[in-house]
Amino acid sequence: MAWNIKRFSNDELRSRFVGMMVEQVKVLGLTLPDKDIRFNEETKKWEHGPLDWNEFKDVLAGKGPCNAQRLERRREAHDDGAWVREAAAEYARKQAEKEDAA
Template identity: 55%
Template sequence: QGMRWGIKRVSNDTLRQRFVDATVAQAKVLGVSLPDPDLAWNDERQAHDFGTIDWAEFWAVVGGDGPCNQERLAKRVKAWDDGAWVREAAQAHARKQATRAQAA
């Protein structure tokens, strides 16, 4: 519908194709492999063909059931905990400034 209204200029399929083509090029430079057995260059289209997207897996990852989710959350909690001293120092400074302002 966004395409019809002229709000969206490029379709999801086109954006996905651009993303895959760019990602494959980056993966080659980095020397990593991509986990899609159907991934192959298509000379006729001058673009990569790729396998079907498992939308159930996609939405599970988006919903927090991804393979790295626990690790990501643990790192986020650690970063929050490690930053407690900064927040405490900022609050102490704010209290000190407020006390000075009241005394003046």
């Protein structure tokens, strides 16, 4: 990696990732959103259906199906952490007072 040389293509990395995820999803008893996914006996690899790049771009742009929920959880986490930020600010203020007094 020191020379930024990729050992595997994006397609190979994607194939490996899909292979790992399919097995985990099966163990957990979940279903995959890809109705076309199938195991190729010749290559011994999972093959997925065509990718919907428009859906992918929408998700990146914040228009995904879980975006509103994700943002709400982020706001909740920020609000729940207010006491930590306030305590840290108060601690820093007291430390600064001690240094000024010394």
